[in-house]
Amino acid sequence: MMSYAEAIDYLFTRLPMFSRLGAAAYKKDLTNTILLCEALGNPQQHFKSIHIAGTNGKGSTSHMLAAILQTGGYKTGLYTSPHLKDFRERIKVNGDMCSEEFVVRFTERIQPLIESIEPSFFEITVAMAFCWFAEQQVDIAVIETGLGGRLDSTNIIRPELSIITNIGWDHMNMLGNTLPEIAGEKAGIIKKGIPVVIGEWLPETKPVFEQKYATVNEELAAKPTLVFASEERWVSDWTYEHHMISITIADKHTDNRQHFQLDLPGIYQHKNLITVLAAAHELEKQGWHCALPVIQEALKQVKKKTGLHGRWELIHQHPSVILDVGHNVDGIKAIREQLEHCNYQHLHIIIGMVKDKDIDAVLALLPKHASYHFTQAQIPRALDAMSLQQQAAAFELNGPVYTDVNTALQEVRTKAASDDLILVCGSVFLVGEVG
Structure with a gap:
């Protein structure tokens, strides 16, 4: 049997890894992910999920939503990338990393398939995360895309909710040279019958989302929700002290004010917060326990609950x-x-x-x-x-x-x-x- 160090070394050296190599490791279709997951019994079909894409903010948004769901009493999976220190940071349940034993067991199980289809590092880690969440019988998993959305390995899930945080300039060599092109790739996570929350948008990207949403839901009589978060709420006040940020959010329709304290001190988190609140509202409409007191309690301890690092x-x-x-x-x-x-x-x-x-x-x-x-x-x-x-x-x-x-x-x-x-x-x- 492999040791954990041997398993990690095998994954890091055997597989094309985007973080090390760049574009050469990017696979432009979902074939390998589909093959891997079929061989593993399609674990992604055994848990509910939330799918998050975006140029910036998707990591913080993912962690905030995971903290809210954990606080609401749900066993919550969280898949993010890349890791900072330990590979297992990518795959967590209720803030705890997957076990070293599981990484070894999974790697040994999948090794023959790796040799035959030569997947990328990211494709393997996505399949690994899906297996862990299925094995752990999570109530829901928050899944962050790696690159783009349409062709991202995570895009074989059918989530409860799709979220796109924002569109900016990044990975143009793979996703396109204009903001509408990049938005088109991110919009690839919008699926038939699934509610969508868009965080920040620009005049040139908004029509891309609206068009994709209209196309995929064309045949449906009862359309799912499409929410542009910044049209629902705005930041009326904020203060930054003692490495905490206090934010007052106003509802654009009623002018009701709600107060939140975040342990993620970056001022830019107020943009992510507006997206998170729109997402939590959609989840609550679906029957998930995401009421205001749950959100307020969760946001004070996102780092503690999920282990988020590296954001200011x-x-x-x-x-x-x-x-x-x-x-x-x-x-x-x-x-x-x-x-x-x-x-x-x-x-x-x-x-x-x-x-x-x-x-x-x-x-x-x-x-x-x-x-x-x-x-x-x-x-x-x-x-x-x-x-x-x-x-x-x-x-x-x-x-x-x-x-x-x-x-x-x-x-x-x-x-x-x-x-x-x-x-x-x-x-x-x-x-x-x-x-």
């Missing part, structure tokens, strides 16, 4: 060290907005990126007044730190190069004043390597 996460004080997985244009805009509400003497930014991002667009957004420290994650897809340093110089962002993030962090912490702020960002993989 404070890991050290004096100086403050913050980790944020923001890595594309919208993610960096959110970080900039957050920084405007922080008090610090001097800002140090430790940054590393991967090659397939729009690096110049990100560099153009970064604050000029910070000190920069360039590094790279230890994966083939990482942009080498020297190249990043050279590209950044064109935007008047200058600083030294470090071989890895922990060396950079150690040195910056030594030099920083106690009321400085050190931010690590630019790549999920870089944040994951902070030890």
